[in-house]
Each structure stands twice: as C-alpha cells, then as structure tokens.
Amino acid sequence: MLEIITPMKTAEAREAVLESARKSETEKRGRKASKEVRQLQLIEATIDSLAKRGYSETTMADVADGAGLSRGIVNFHFESKEKLLVATLAYMADEYAAHWRAALTKAGDDPARQLRALVAADFDRSICNKRKLAAWCAFWGEAKSRPTYQALCGARDAAYQKIFIDLCATLKESGGYAYEPQVMALALSAMLEGLWLRLMMGTEDVTRETALQAANEFLSAAFPKHYPWASGSKPA
Amino acid sequence: MLEIITPMKTAEAREAVLESARKSETEKRGRKASKEVRQLQLIEATIDSLAKRGYSETTMADVADGAGLSRGIVNFHFESKEKLLVATLAYMADEYAAHWRAALTKAGDDPARQLRALVAADFDRSICNKRKLAAWCAFWGEAKSRPTYQALCGARDAAYQKIFIDLCATLKESGGYAYEPQVMALALSAMLEGLWLRLMMGTEDVTRETALQAANEFLSAAFPKHYPWASGSKPA
DNA sequence: TATCATTTGTTGAACATTCATTCAGAATGG
DNA sequence: CCATTCTGAATGAATGTTCAACAAATGATA
Known part of the structure; x- marks a missing residue:
C-alpha cells in the first residue's frame, strides 16, 4: 500500500522540504523531485485549491495544474482524491499541533x-x-x-x-x-x-x-x- | 423569472405552511400542494441532505427523493441547484434572524x-x-x-x-x-x-x-x- | 351540471458535461 | 538496461439540466 508521508519531524525539516518544493516550481517537468517533495507540493496545491475554490469545486485537475504537473500524477502519489484530501488534512492537523x-x-x-x-x-x-x-x-x-x-x-x-x-x-x-x-x-x-x-x-x-x-x-x-x-x- | 418565496412572515404562518408540507408527505403524488408548500418541502429536504451527506455530496436526486418527488421537480420550482441552495440558506438566515x-x-x-x-x-x-x-x-x-x-x-x-x-x-x-x-x-x-x-x-x-x-x-x-x-x- | 380548453404542476427518460480513474507508453535516473 | 516517475488520452460513472408527454386544477361556456 501507499505509505503516506508523516509530515512532522521538526519544523526545520518541514521548511527545508517545502523550500525544495518551491524551488522545483520553476523546473517542473520530468523526474526532478523526490517522492516526499512531490507529495508536499501536491498537498500545498490542494490547500490552494481548497482556499480558492472551496471543497466542492476542488478537482484533481485543478490540483495538478496548481502544482504544474500532469493530470495522472495525483493518482500516482496518492491513490485517490479521497486519500489526497485526508493527507492534506492530516498535514494541517500535524502542523497545527506542532x-x-x-x-x-x-x-x-x-x-x-x-x-x-x-x-x-x-x-x-x-x-x-x-x-x-x-x-x-x-x-x-x-x-x-x-x-x-x-x-x-x-x-x-x-x-x-x-x-x-x-x-x-x-x-x-x-x-x-x-x-x-x-x-x-x-x-x-x-x-x-x-x-x-x-x-x-x-x-x-x-x-x-x-x-x-x-x-x-x-x-x-x-x-x-x-x-x-x-x-x-x-x-x- | 422565478419569484423566490419570502419565508418570514410570522412564526405562526411559517409553522402552518410547514405543517401542510408535513401532512402532504403521505399523499405525495399528483398535484396536491401549493407552490409555497412544495418549495418549503424541497428546502427542508435540502437541509436534510446537507446534514446527512454534506454539501459536496448533496445531489438534486437526493433532494427529490427525500421529498418523495420526481427528479425534474427541483428545476421546476427553483431554476437550478445553485438557486435551491441559495434559497435554503436564505430560509435559514431568515429563521435565525426572526x-x-x-x-x-x-x-x-x-x-x-x-x-x-x-x-x-x-x-x-x-x-x-x-x-x-x-x-x-x-x-x-x-x-x-x-x-x-x-x-x-x-x-x-x-x-x-x-x-x-x-x-x-x-x-x-x-x-x-x-x-x-x-x-x-x-x-x-x-x-x-x-x-x-x-x-x-x-x-x-x-x-x-x-x-x-x-x-x-x-x-x-x-x-x-x-x-x-x-x-x-x-x-x- | 356537464363538457371542453387552458393553465399549472409533475414525471421520467434522454442529454451533455464534468470529473476521477486507468493505463499504455514515454522519460528519467541509476 | 531496469526500476521509478511521469504523461495525457481514453474510459466510465455520476449528476445537473432539458423537455416532451401527461395529469390535475381552474375557468369558460352552454
């Protein structure tokens, strides 16, 4: 099965990974990023979409576009939309608790x-x-x-x-x-x-x-x- | 255009109409209810669906089923799903304010x-x-x-x-x-x-x-x- | 009252669209 | 090469909307 990343190690480690995710926004095609970076990148794009369009209008396509990646990518890193959303929520909950x-x-x-x-x-x-x-x-x-x-x-x-x-x-x-x-x-x-x-x-x-x-x-x-x-x- | 009902007259009038809506749940086929009653009936069914399934999973079919009516009925009384939801929210807001x-x-x-x-x-x-x-x-x-x-x-x-x-x-x-x-x-x-x-x-x-x-x-x-x-x- | 016409309400199937998911194949890195 | 990551078109399911036909109420006429 898919092993969901556990977002909370230290605040610094988190920031470092996020930094990588941001940097890779410029050079986005091809296989440029580690699994962890990609997942965070997609989670961030999900938060963007939720904020901009609301839950009911958040689509896989919008998330993928927001991350500058192709349509099929989310189902590769997360198995389904549902799991992406759960991972996103877990990410925010961990961040909040930390x-x-x-x-x-x-x-x-x-x-x-x-x-x-x-x-x-x-x-x-x-x-x-x-x-x-x-x-x-x-x-x-x-x-x-x-x-x-x-x-x-x-x-x-x-x-x-x-x-x-x-x-x-x-x-x-x-x-x-x-x-x-x-x-x-x-x-x-x-x-x-x-x-x-x-x-x-x-x-x-x-x-x-x-x-x-x-x-x-x-x-x-x-x-x-x-x-x-x-x-x-x-x-x- | 469609004239949306104005739900707040008096609390008693509201209750009376709701009562009619409830009564008509038994004899539901055919043309049995006034426009106002039908609209309230559909709004109540919408609230039910929102509560049970959440916003993103609330469908026209579910609302119609909940009211015991046919699929096309909602588009007749309200023009679209969006307008049904707005009417529902307005109804609740009026009720709250009153x-x-x-x-x-x-x-x-x-x-x-x-x-x-x-x-x-x-x-x-x-x-x-x-x-x-x-x-x-x-x-x-x-x-x-x-x-x-x-x-x-x-x-x-x-x-x-x-x-x-x-x-x-x-x-x-x-x-x-x-x-x-x-x-x-x-x-x-x-x-x-x-x-x-x-x-x-x-x-x-x-x-x-x-x-x-x-x-x-x-x-x-x-x-x-x-x-x-x-x-x-x-x-x- | 009885009959008919018109308006209004209702149905359910057909349609079009949107969207998550799949997957065969390409691209990349080791 | 082999495994991994990624792409994008194809697919199928779900769902909002439309509409032609139907039914009930209303009103008109005699």
Whole structure:
C-alpha cells in the first residue's frame, strides 16, 4: 500500500522540504523531485485549491495544474482524491499541533504565561492566514458526514482541550476564581475557533490583531488576577 | 423569472405552511400542494441532505427523493441547484434572524436581561439542533469562495453585531467595566459561533446545556456586576 | 351540471458535461 | 538496461439540466 508521508519531524525539516518544493516550481517537468517533495507540493496545491475554490469545486485537475504537473500524477502519489484530501488534512492537523506544542514549550513554567502563549499562538501568521483558514473551514463543512475528517478536525483535540482545562484549573486555584475549569476551557477554546471562523469569512473589519485583542480581553475578564493589564498592552 | 418565496412572515404562518408540507408527505403524488408548500418541502429536504451527506455530496436526486418527488421537480420550482441552495440558506438566515429578534423583544427593556436572552436564544432547540447546525456548517465551508453565501452566512450579520456592541456598551456604562465594547462583543459572538461548531462536530461530550453553561460563564466573567450568580443557576 | 380548453404542476427518460480513474507508453535516473 | 516517475488520452460513472408527454386544477361556456 501507499505509505503516506508523516509530515512532522521538526519544523526545520518541514521548511527545508517545502523550500525544495518551491524551488522545483520553476523546473517542473520530468523526474526532478523526490517522492516526499512531490507529495508536499501536491498537498500545498490542494490547500490552494481548497482556499480558492472551496471543497466542492476542488478537482484533481485543478490540483495538478496548481502544482504544474500532469493530470495522472495525483493518482500516482496518492491513490485517490479521497486519500489526497485526508493527507492534506492530516498535514494541517500535524502542523497545527506542532505549532501550539512549540509555543507551550517556549512559554516556560508559569501557567498564566502558558495560557497566554497558547492563545497568541492561534493567531500567528504561519498558521492563521486566509489560505489555511479557508482550507480548515472547507474540511469542517464536510466533517460531520465523514468520520475520518471528524477525527482529524479535532486539531484542537482531546490533548489540546486537556491542556486548557488543566491551565484553567491551576489558575482558578491560584487566583481564587469561582469558575468550573472544564466549562471555562470550553468557552475559551470555542471562542478561539469562532474567531478563526470570523477571520476566514473576512467580512467585517476583523483582523488577526483585532481577534487576538478580543481573545486577550476574554483572558482578562476570566482571570483578572493573572491578566490585569488593560486591553492592548502586553507583558514584558 | 422565478419569484423566490419570502419565508418570514410570522412564526405562526411559517409553522402552518410547514405543517401542510408535513401532512402532504403521505399523499405525495399528483398535484396536491401549493407552490409555497412544495418549495418549503424541497428546502427542508435540502437541509436534510446537507446534514446527512454534506454539501459536496448533496445531489438534486437526493433532494427529490427525500421529498418523495420526481427528479425534474427541483428545476421546476427553483431554476437550478445553485438557486435551491441559495434559497435554503436564505430560509435559514431568515429563521435565525426572526428567532433572535423575537427573543430580544420578549426580554423587555433591561439590557442585562436582553443580552442573556440573546445568548440563550442561540441554544434553543428550534434552531440549535444537529440537523440545522450541520447545514449551517456546510454553507460556511463553501462561503469563502461564494460571495452570495458569504453575504447570507452573516446571519449573525451587522445588525446582530451592532446589538451586541450596544448592549456591551450599556453594561459597561452601568457596571463601570474597563472593556472596549466592540472588542468584548466580538469575543462574545465569536464564542457563540465556536460553540455551535463544537456542537455540530458532536465529538466530546458537549451538549446544548453544556454550551449554554459555558456561554453564561463568559457573561458572568465579563459582566460580574450584572451576572453575579454562580454557574448553572439562573435568575427568576 | 356537464363538457371542453387552458393553465399549472409533475414525471421520467434522454442529454451533455464534468470529473476521477486507468493505463499504455514515454522519460528519467541509476 | 531496469526500476521509478511521469504523461495525457481514453474510459466510465455520476449528476445537473432539458423537455416532451401527461395529469390535475381552474375557468369558460352552454
């Protein structure tokens, strides 16, 4: 069977491969790229197509064209359209998970800093941009009727949710708040997703900055002892 | 040209027509139903199909079968698949808007009660159920690449958003809060949409009750002077 | 009321298009 | 050479749309 690439090794390795994929866009004919590079190239083209045309209008031909390759190529590297889409979603889910884990690690040991870092990470340009948001939303729209998507769409999955709950519990302890950690964590993570949806829609004048500001306002309201600063300002 | 029905007159009229549509499901052949009833019947079947199969797999044949009618019928009442889908989305958007407006009116003049009523209205069974949520999400997934959908998907539109901002501003005034009303309103409405998304996905153990609880927790955190009660309890 | 004509609603088969998949063969690299 | 990668035309299935025929309601006429 086809062995799907496992996209997450390190962020650097990922970038390197992507760089190769980009470079090869100029010299595109013939057998110029490794299997891994080709697959990533096709996945990127798939994200492009999803963002530009939506799920229902994304075709194999469009993906192939977007990658500058021939029609039959996708069925060679991925067996079917379905598998290409699953691989694309898995790729984005891995990327997302790696991103918040990295942010969490970099935030050190202070729970308040960790929570703030997690929230801010959601609005980094690297993962929070029109293209990727549109692709995410395209999958969300199909997730209910496809168990495979549904499982992967929990990028904000059980592990992610558990971190939120634990952090909320810790902050409640140290701040003497009255909230149920589980409930507050749900409210918080739901708001983050909702802000993504708003950003994706792109109506209104909601920007990444506005969205982050709203998320921080939430934090200040929910955990006033830990985030006492006025809206907009940030800690050192 | 085809004159699309305008679905919102009164809630009672709507229900009456739907009732007719339901009744006619038994005696379905021949010319038994008015134009309006048939159109609603087909729209309901479309929502069913969207919920069951997702946007990309919703076909004219499936809609017709779901309504117990023949294949060509949809092109008679709506000119094309595209127009059927637009009519379906418009129907849902109207229903949603009518619902929150009614809730707002019923809440009286107190801003705190109004805001709480708006939030609670979002989780009423009549509009917040698996079927409708799935249909909404199906449209969201396609909205970015279709201006028509994008416009209608703002069921939570400018007017809705403005109400939230005004209410937040009023509460800020009377409660002496420090938040920017616009930002807080964005956080709040985004959270409501995010909770819908979670409900739709249906993973985890998020129920309508849990979601409402989370939303109320948010209100208590953001406006403690106005919603001082502990989580779960409600005012008279 | 009975009969007929016209409008309106409905059907299902035929049609045209789009699209994923297949595959025989070409091109490339080792 | 041999294995691997790639191409592009051919194929077949799925599906939106059209339409000629049919059926039911409505209205006109006597």
